[in-house]
Amino acid sequence: MSKLPPALEQLPSVWKRRHLLDLESLSAEEITAILDTAQAFKDATNDCRDKLSVLSGKTSVNLFIENSTRTRTSFALAARRLGADNIEFSASSSSLSKGETLIDTAKTIEAMQIDTLVCRHSAPGAAQMLAKNLDCCVINAGDGPHEHPTQGLLDMLTIRQHRGNIAGLTVALVGDIAHSRTARSNIWGLKKLGAHVIVCGPSTLVSRQWEALGVEVAHNLDDILPRCDVLNLLRIQFERQYTRPFPSIREYALLYAMNRQRMERAKEDILIMAPGPINRGVEVTPDVADGSHSVILHQVTNGLAVRMAALWLVNNVTA
Amino acid sequence: MSSILIKNGHVIDASQAVDQIGNVRIEDDKIVSVSASDEPADTVIDATGKIVSPGLVDLHAQLREPGWEEDETVQSGTAAAVAGGFTTIACTPDTDPPIDTPAAVQFVQQRARRADNCNVVVIACASKGRAGEELSEIGALVEAGAVAFGDISNPISNPELLRRALEYTQMFDKPVFNRPEMIQLSRDGVMHDGLTSLILGLAPIPAEAEDVMAARDIRLCEATGGRLHLTSISCSGTVEMLRRAKLRDVKVTAGICPQNFSLTDETLRSFDSNCKVNPPLRSADHIEACVEGLKDGTIDVISSGHAPRASEKKMRELTHAPFGVISLETLLGVVGTYLVSPGKLTWAEILPKLTINPANILGINKGTLAAGADADVTIIDPDLQWKVDPSQMQSNSSNTLFTGQTLQGKAAHVIVGGRVKF
Numbered sequence: 001m002s003k004l005p006p007a008l009e010q011l012p013s014v015w016k017r018r019h020l021l022d023l024e025s026l027s028a029e030e031i032t033a034i035l036d037t038a039q040a041f042k043d044a045t046n047d048c049r050d051k052l053s054v055l056s057g058k059t060s061v062n063l064f065i066e067n068s069t070r071t072r073t074s075f076a077l078a079a080r081r082l083g084a085d086n087i088e089f090s091a092s093s094s095s096l097s098k099g100e101t102l103i104d105t106a107k108t109i110e111a112m113q114i115d116t117l118v119c120r121h122s123a124p125g126a127a128q129m130l131a132k133n134l135d136c137c138v139i140n141a142g143d144g145p146h147e148h149p150t151q152g153l154l155d156m157l158t159i160r161q162h163r164g165n166i167a168g169l170t171v172a173l174v175g176d177i178a179h180s181r182t183a184r185s186n187i188w189g190l191k192k193l194g195a196h197v198i199v200c201g202p203s204t205l206v207s208r209q210w211e212a213l214g215v216e217v218a219h220n221l222d223d224i225l226p227r228c229d230v231l232n233l234l235r236i237q238f239e240r241q242y243t244r245p246f247p248s249i250r251e252y253a254l255l256y257a258m259n260r261q262r263m264e265r266a267k268e269d270i271l272i273m274a275p276g277p278i279n280r281g282v283e284v285t286p287d288v289a290d291g292s293h294s295v296i297l298h299q300v301t302n303g304l305a306v307r308m309a310a311l312w313l314v315n316n317v318t319a
Numbered sequence: 320m321s322s323i324l325i326k327n328g329h330v331i332d333a334s335q336a337v338d339q340i341g342n343v344r345i346e347d348d349k350i351v352s353v354s355a356s357d358e359p360a361d362t363v364i365d366a367t368g369k370i371v372s373p374g375l376v377d378l379h380a381q382l383r384e385p386g387w388e389e390d391e392t393v394q395s396g397t398a399a400a401v402a403g404g405f406t407t408i409a410c411t412p413d414t415d416p417p418i419d420t421p422a423a424v425q426f427v428q429q430r431a432r433r434a435d436n437c438n439v440v441v442i443a444c445a446s447k448g449r450a451g452e453e454l455s456e457i458g459a460l461v462e463a464g465a466v467a468f469g470d471i472s473n474p475i476s477n478p479e480l481l482r483r484a485l486e487y488t489q490m491f492d493k494p495v496f497n498r499p500e501m502i503q504l505s506r507d508g509v510m511h512d513g514l515t516s517l518i519l520g521l522a523p524i525p526a527e528a529e530d531v532m533a534a535r536d537i538r539l540c541e542a543t544g545g546r547l548h549l550t551s552i553s554c555s556g557t558v559e560m561l562r563r564a565k566l567r568d569v570k571v572t573a574g575i576c577p578q579n580f581s582l583t584d585e586t587l588r589s590f591d592s593n594c595k596v597n598p599p600l601r602s603a604d605h606i607e608a609c610v611e612g613l614k615d616g617t618i619d620v621i622s623s624g625h626a627p628r629a630s631e632k633k634m635r636e637l638t639h640a641p642f643g644v645i646s647l648e649t650l651l652g653v654v655g656t657y658l659v660s661p662g663k664l665t666w667a668e669i670l671p672k673l674t675i676n677p678a679n680i681l682g683i684n685k686g687t688l689a690a691g692a693d694a695d696v697t698i699i700d701p702d703l704q705w706k707v708d709p710s711q712m713q714s715n716s717s718n719t720l721f722t723g724q725t726l727q728g729k730a731a732h733v734i735v736g737g738r739v740k741f
Contacts, residue, residue, distance in 0.1 A: 024518070101635055123636035124520045125590025144638065145520030184520060209514050242506055 007040035011316050018317050019131045019138045020310050022147040023188040031189055035157050037309035048081060048304040056083035058315055060116040061109050063089045068120050070276065071141050075118045078307035102126060103133050110136050115315055137314040145179045150310055151275055152185025154302040156193065158295055159230055162271055167194030170227050174256055175234030175283055178205045182234060182275045187215055198224050201256060204245035221256050225265050233258055233274045233283040249282055259285040271295055321361050322346045328366025328698060332373055333671035334687035343371055345694040348737035353688050366698050369731055372670050373686050374406025374695025376677040378574055379442065379471065379550050380625035380647060384430065386415025391627040391715045393427060397436035398713035401740045403647040404730030406695035407438040407685050411471040412449065419444035419455045421463035428464060437735050440681060442467045442496055445484045449473050454483055461491045466681045469496030471550065476502060478535060485545030494546040494680055499532035499557065509638055511584040511599040519587060524599050530556030541569040548572045548680055551624050553579040553598035555608030562617045572680050576624035577646050577653040578720055580609050592633045592640035593718045610663050620680065621654065621672045623647045627716035645714045649721050655701060655728020666701060694737035703729045
């Protein structure tokens, strides 16, 4: 199959961007346009199995300066499903390890006449910096703890598929909010589409300042659990923390792991999500991760659909 | 004998409590008088509508030579100083090798003489190699001409070293310079800890990293009786502690850099690495407290904190770029735009912080238009609006926070040692 599906014959009129850098700066209409586009691609391709040719002749490069397997693979497959060429560029084997700056490396890649640069980097603002300095489309695949817009979008697409709507739902993000780009993209996206967002975790990792954005801050999972429609269980990160913000993994699991006992206190139709990689036994026990409420693998498939939508949208805007 | 007459200017000289329209007469390299007399001179400068001030004194500017000449040299840095209105600058020892030997002090002095732009005095390291472990040879460095001691961009972490430095420098009546920062609280931080850092996911530098250390520093200053200058402060907590310490006559003084009373942490939203500076751009409440501290005299000095960094170093991700901004050439404009224009402080309140106060801290005979003083004069046009264009600047580096911005206030003429330099 290579024809454009009918729902995608023309670009949603609200979409005018050549980059996807964050969800903070997008309007609710723009977010909905990406989600609708992703859904249309998913429906038209037998759940992202079939290949289209809507981006044939285009080239997308994955510039990943930080380890990643799932996001990198997802972007690569999304580009190929749309008929684009996809090239991998990894930091360890590149000029970056020889001291070249990110901008110079990216400009070199751009000079090879590519269309889209998908960037993963440990520094917040790296994708913004590239968008400012390059002429090609830039998609942020995660910039440090700042944002990971396609992750936020795929989480929202998953919720929308299971609940029909996002407005009015209560969604809790549980875990290391301080260092999570997934949390930030979820907060912006979910708030814009009308959800009530709770951030929950140890007080060392969940700042009270989130309240200034209209987000509920909680430190006791059991207190908020009965009100939640969705739990998004974030991975606890151990990198770059000089004094560990909680005493032990055992204590973290005691206070925050989603397990069978906690499931009994949850709403009957609660959705269990996790951006992964999941640490079984830390933020979620295996029976819950693999249980009937878990949509963790749906999220992964939706990741493909969202990235197809993002690549297609940014590549079809004429500057 | 050559003479200069500066006519009809608004003369502001806090050292003599002068704040009036008048004439300043210079003969050779000395000030002769501030008076109404307009006896003819070889050179006459009409300063109508302008402020005539003692030459500005900067308490801490990085000149980067030796070792980091790609950022700045003594030649380019002093040219920037003159263009910004400064006639004397105290240069910092964060060079490679650091200025911790008499030879290194003399090297910079010799370079400054050769550049022949403005007066340069040298701040030498408080510790050998700026390593924060052993005292540098302070006595020998004083003999070579060092006027103050500090490890500057390396805050003194070891409290025993700071105590020793405050005790030892008393023998020479020299101040210890320190920037209060508790690194265990700032770690890899790149910006002020607040809602903006939370949103941007940038590692935070909490205000406590400064004020907790300032509390320690002030207490050690009081206990030893030494002279301590906190080079660049930025937090309400620090201002409040300083205010109380001064009531107890503790010999502590403090400076602030222009960006810490002008721009908020929201500026970091651009992710522009030129916004990365330490102390970081703080939130509006801290800025307000600092302006209050400037107004009531708690903050004694405005200093440039000039920190040039070559563009290849700043052209990086914010997280990986070095701290620092250049500010010698924009300082008067930032003061005019952010303090004078909005009516927060007057030039008469500000100029002592750029002249007699820093001169007194350094113990040098500058910052005054008293008869017989060195003929260092800065004539300021307080109304001139100008657009910041790094390509027109004297500094080797272009890492300014104010590119493209229109500022109000600029040096119109700068006289160093009786010679018109600008």
